Amino acid sequence: MLHILNTAHVFSGNKGEKVMHISEFQRVMRHIYFHRDSKRGIEETFDRFTDEVKELGQALRSDDTKEIEGEFADVIAWLTSVANLVNVDVEESVLEKYGNVCPRCKHSPCKCAF
Ligand SMILES: [Zn+2]
Numbered sequence: 001m002l003h004i005l006n007t008a009h010v011f012s013g014n015k016g017e018k019v020m021h022i023s024e025f026q027r028v029m030r031h032i033y034f035h036r037d038s039k040r041g042i043e044e045t046f047d048r049f050t051d052e053v054k055e056l057g058q059a060l061r062s063d064d065t066k067e068i069e070g071e072f073a074d075v076i077a078w079l080t081s082v083a084n085l086v087n088v089d090v091e092e093s094v095l096e097k098y099g100n101v102c103p104r105c106k107h108s109p110c111k112c113a114f
Contacts, residue, residue, distance in 0.1 A: 022091035025076070026083060029084065037081045042085045045078070049075070052074040053075055056075050
């Protein structure tokens with residue numbers, strides 16, 4: 001069984017900033033919350049995720065940068081909680097679908113029509 005403490009995979013990048021892969025963050029969320037997420041179940045955990053998305057939407061209407069940042073953190077935390085329940089690696093999924101280009105037009109920046 002893999003147990004990783006949340007501080008173990010936060011390390012400094014080139015400019016001294018904190019860096020963490022999405023997959024590492026997802027493992028940290030699993031370590032902290034999986035026992036609670038699995039007890040709650042997929043449907044209720046997904047509901048909590050959508051609640052956080054709505055809260056992010058409300059925060060975006062404010063000028064409170066700290067509040068907006070906090071809601072982004074909550075959204076990705078709950079997103080990874082849902083992913084953990086269905087054994088999806090969010091980082092792998094993102095790389096598979098998006099890589100370095102738009103998945104539809106295969107360009108970066110995207111050239112799709114609005
Ligand atoms: Zn495109």
